[in-house]
Amino acid sequence: MTIHPSGVTMRPNAARVLIRSFIPADPARIVNIIGRALALSEAEIEEQLVAVTEDFGSRHLNLRDFWRRHFGQVKAHIFSGRPLSEARQLYIGALFSGEYALEAAALFNPSVVPHPDQAGLAEGELRFIMSLRATGEGHISSIEFRTGIIHADHTITMEDPSRFVTAPKLNPNPTFRKMMFVHKLMEMGFENDWSATVMESLGFDFTLSELEQAMRLAARGLGPLPREVQRTTECVRWLAQSNYEVHFDPSVAVSERIIFPVSSNESNGMEDARFVRFVEDDDSILYYATYTAYNGRAILPQLLETSDFLSFRARTLNGSAVQNKGMAFFPRRIDGRYVMLSRQDDENQFIMFSENPHFWGDPQLLRRPSQPWxxxxxxxxxxPVETKAGWLVITHGVGPMRKYSIGALLLDLRDPTKVLAELREPLLQAVGSEREGYVPNVVYTCGALLHRDRLILPYALCDTATTIVTIPLDELLAAMTPCA
Incomplete structure (x- = not known):
């Protein structure tokens, strides 16, 4: 089997920095910082603002927009009644801002899908979007994007990434679907009289502001809220925060778009997004991505949805099978049902079916480890990648000394619970200098695609950098051994 290197390697760049708010948890410290800013004269404020703008202005787009936003997050702590000049507001915002090198440590675990825009290409070419896991200080992971073109001769060119990075704008009043909200409350054990009262007062779809109003009305006349109501309120707000919507301006280049953790359940990272171009039965297209939300203590599988890679909806997944890592959608329904690969027990490969992409249960064992690697x-x-021979599933296996290898399975097109064939030997392993990195001896990918009978396989080297290889599909299928 011939594996063709593309010559493409993407390495972390510490110069790509994001502006984040840095606001102390102690309100007294916030007040102290603001107090020092209020003590400066207007001339001193202007001088300081010029200096910090000269220092950081070339490193960011729309620098002052971030300062305004961060000033808004602390303005409730301002104890002075006098109006503040715009310069003083911006300076206070800068005091509560800082840079974060989001890919300083690693740029890895890619997935690749066809770009929504295929205009302007030559015959036989395909434009793609690649997602990458970027990791920086504190091992906090976010989702980055790149774009490139696969040419008719299977060579690959990547668009040069922008020096700048941009976080999306958060929708302050997102919309929720009652059915999903109620189901998740039941799943978490918060189905009670108070939550029922709140939910019954809301429509089939409702906004965050409508939810807050419903909770205020439900609490009216209760006096000090009982502990059960307090805990339910906290859960409802956590659930609302976890189902958020973000949007990038179309002027922001693909490589500038960064989805950084928003909700508390992903505060320590958004890991290993597995994107898929999903084609519905009516031929409508939606991109799904399962990812692992990590808060520093627990992991939670979550779902991103987008049609254009500009607007994204983050959704909690529901059901007894929503656990562990590595959930991956099939790219279309099979016999009217959604299908997902998963790994409930951190050891074996499972498959599950559902009538709804947000609800999952009843996983079936698909494959146990069978090879030494x-x-x-x-x-x-x-x-999975659909081929005429079956569903091609790129797999990873962990063997002695925690060495990762990439392999493959072939599943029946009509009944993907049937394993037709497998690779007995690894498709890819870390060898030579590829063994050294952030996490040694690891090769890993979160998604490939098929183009003109060639598998396009991006993968990470030791959780540090990312490269791409191409593999003739017929040679890969010929190398697989039929399963009894």
Whole structure:
């Protein structure tokens, strides 16, 4: 089997920095910082603002917009009744801002899908979007994007990434679907009289402001809220925060778009997004991405949805099977049902079916580790790729000394619970200098695609950098051994 290197390697760049708010948890410290800013004269404020703008202005687009936003987050702590000049507001915002090098440590675990815009290409070319896991200080992971073109001769060119990065704008009043909200409350054990009262007063779809109003009305006349009501209120707000919507301006280049953790359940990272171009039965297209939300203590599988890579909706997944890592959608329904690969037990590969992409249960065992190089555990490496021979599933296996290898399975097109064939030997392993990195001895991918009978496979080297290879599909299928 011939594996063709593309010559593309993407390495972390510490110069790509995002502006984040840095606001102390102690309100007294916030007041102290503001007090020092209020003590300066207007001339001193202007001087300081000029200096910090000269220092950081070339490193960011729309620098002052971030300062205004961060000033808004602390203005409730301002104890002075006098109006503040715009310069003083901006300076206070800068005091509560800081840079974060979001990919300083690693740029890895890619997935790749066809770009929504295929205009302006030559015959036989395909434009793609690649997602990447970027990791910086504190091992906090976010989602980055790149774009490139696969040419008719299978060579690959990547668009140069922008020096700048931009976080999306958060929708302050997102919309929720009652059915999903109620189901998740039941799943978490917060189905009670108070939550029922709140939910019954809301429509089939409702906004965050409508939810807050419904909770205020439900609490009216209760006096000090009982502990059960307090805990339910906290859960409802957590659930609302976890189902958020963000939007990028169309002027922001693909490589500038960064989805950084928003909700508390992903505060320590958004890990290993597995994007898939999903084609519905009516031929409408939606891109799904399962990812692992991590808060520093627990992991939670979540879902991103987008049609254009500008507007994204983050959604909690529901059901008894929503656990562990490595959930990956099939790219279309099978016999009217959504299908997902998963790994409930951190060891074996499972498959599950659902009438709704947000609700999952009843996983079926698909494959146990069968080869020495996957003796510790196996899992998928992204969504299955549809071929005439069957569903091609790129897998990862963990063997002795926690060495990762990439392999493959072939599933029946009509009944994907049937494993037709497998690679007995690894498709890819870390060798030579590729063994050294942030996490040694690891090769890993979160999704490949098929173009003109060639598998386009991006993968990470030791959780540090990312490269791309191409593999003739017929050679890969010929190398697979039929399963009994």
């Amino acid at each position: 996957e003796a510790v555990k196996i899992g998928n490496c992204g969504s």
